[in-house]
Amino acid sequence: MKQQEKANVAVGLGGKFFGQFLLERGTISTEQLLEAANFQKLRNAKLGAIAIAMGLLTEAQVAQIHAEQRRTDKRFGDLALELNLLTSVQLDELLRVQKSRHVLFGEVLVEKGFLSRELLDAELAQFQAESRNDEDALQDLLKTAAKDVPVLEDALDVVAKMFRRLVHEEIKLQGFHQDKTRWHPYDLTARLAFEGEYQGTFVLSMPEGLALRIVERMLGRPFPEVNDLVLDALAEFANIVCGNICSRLSLRGIEADLHPPQVSRTFNLDPNRTAYIMQVATAEHPAEVVLLAAN
Amino acid sequence: MQTPETQRIKVMIADDSTTVRTIFRDILKDTEFDLVGEVQNGQEAVEHYKRVRPDLVIMDIIMPELDGVVALSNILDFDPGARVIMASSLGTQRKVLDSIKRGAKNFVMKPYDPDVLIEAMRKACREFSN
Numbered sequence: 001m002k003q004q005e006k007a008n009v010a011v012g013l014g015g016k017f018f019g020q021f022l023l024e025r026g027t028i029s030t031e032q033l034l035e036a037a038n039f040q041k042l043r044n045a046k047l048g049a050i051a052i053a054m055g056l057l058t059e060a061q062v063a064q065i066h067a068e069q070r071r072t073d074k075r076f077g078d079l080a081l082e083l084n085l086l087t088s089v090q091l092d093e094l095l096r097v098q099k100s101r102h103v104l105f106g107e108v109l110v111e112k113g114f115l116s117r118e119l120l121d122a123e124l125a126q127f128q129a130e131s132r133n134d135e136d137a138l139q140d141l142l143k144t145a146a147k148d149v150p151v152l153e154d155a156l157d158v159v160a161k162m163f164r165r166l167v168h169e170e171i172k173l174q175g176f177h178q179d180k181t182r183w184h185p186y187d188l189t190a191r192l193a194f195e196g197e198y199q200g201t202f203v204l205s206m207p208e209g210l211a212l213r214i215v216e217r218m219l220g221r222p223f224p225e226v227n228d229l230v231l232d233a234l235a236e237f238a239n240i241v242c243g244n245i246c247s248r249l250s251l252r253g254i255e256a257d258l259h260p261p262q263v264s265r266t267f268n269l270d271p272n273r274t275a276y277i278m279q280v281a282t283a284e285h286p287a288e289v290v291l292l293a294a295n
Numbered sequence: 296m297q298t299p300e301t302q303r304i305k306v307m308i309a310d311d312s313t314t315v316r317t318i319f320r321d322i323l324k325d326t327e328f329d330l331v332g333e334v335q336n337g338q339e340a341v342e343h344y345k346r347v348r349p350d351l352v353i354m355d356i357i358m359p360e361l362d363g364v365v366a367l368s369n370i371l372d373f374d375p376g377a378r379v380i381m382a383s384s385l386g387t388q389r390k391v392l393d394s395i396k397r398g399a400k401n402f403v404m405k406p407y408d409p410d411v412l413i414e415a416m417r418k419a420c421r422e423f424s425n
Contacts, residue, residue, distance in 0.1 A: 243386065246384075
């Protein structure tokens with residue numbers, strides 16, 4: 001599971017990608033990375049926590065807004081206004097306080113004495129240059145493959161959209177390859193087969209932590225461990241993703257249907273089928289989206 | 296806000312996902328709709344409809360045993376006045392047109408937007424009453 005361990009380090013520490021970059025280059029240690037990430041998490045509090053600390057909202061009112069957020073795509077502040085829990089003056093003040101508290105990961109490293117200001121600027125410039133190059137190369141690669149597989153770009157786009165809509169998290173493409181020997185499924189894998197004018201299989205593999213996060217968001221309550229309802233919700237999430245992919249394809253004149261979703265703890269890629277493997281990550285968890293072509 | 300008993304509307308949902316049915320129950324809270332049945336496949340949907348005669352049915356498409364589009368046809372064969380709203384993530388042009396041609400009152404895409412779903416349900420009921 002070497003790949004999983006690496007991916008967890010890459011995205012699981014709050015410092016997101018810049019932290020991993022510095023770690024890989026030996027600029028900071030793992031202890032410094034963890035300490036800075038924890039500090040940043042405490043400083044960059046969410047609006048609800050700040051509102052409670054300032055006495056503008058009660059915990060029950062914040063919970064009410066969060067419950068409403070699960071029903072809609074609206075932002076915390078907009079809902080607080082709609083529910084008459086905050087005035088616009090109070091919301092402006094909250095946003096100002098949040099902004100004033102907000103600190104970037106690199107700034108924390110300097111503040112804690114882990115990096116000098118000069119070294120931070122130099123590393124940041126290098127990181128941004130490499131990120132641009134990586135992203136361009138990734139997009140080029142994906143576009144090349146997408147010529148062969150019309151569903152590829154749609155799949156990634158819909159996955160990102162559904163994470164935003166249902167999980168309230170951004171998911172980013174981190175890598176793309178077609179090497180099945182590098183495929184190591186995470187804890188849970190959901191899959192659906194397409195039939196009709198597009199035939200192939202969509203696979204979404206993720207660690208338990210991400211699955212629990214998705215289900216918590218979809219059902220509005222935390223789940224400490226994987227149970228039948230978690231598996232059902234994960235299947236439904238994959239079902240919604242693939243249904244929306246079919247809808248996109250339909251707009252391009254490609255009519256496809258779906259088989260019911262399946263979720264399992266193990267899943268092996270068929271060695272005889274071409275695989276398009278997209279490594280993605282939220283702020284805290286890695287995952288993989290795979291499209292298996294029908295051979 | 297609760298409405299008087301006489302104005303309440305009986306609705307059933309056919310969806311094989313426990314998650315979707317749980318979300319649907321939450322959406323119905325504080326509305327004029329009463330959930331009178333939850334079934335997990337198209338065959339159960341047809342049988343339950345015949346027994347309960349709800350005012351409105353929310354029907355998924357991809358389900359085991361009998362898919363939602365066939366179940367829609369079977370329900371309308373039994374009761375041509377049945378009000379069925381298709382609710383699916385599979386909003387392909389063919390599925391939407393096929394459902395409407397067969398007599399579905401509307402087609403709502405998943406994931407549900409609660410406001411859109413409730414409005415579609417109210418609209419289907421208003422049209423029926425008129």
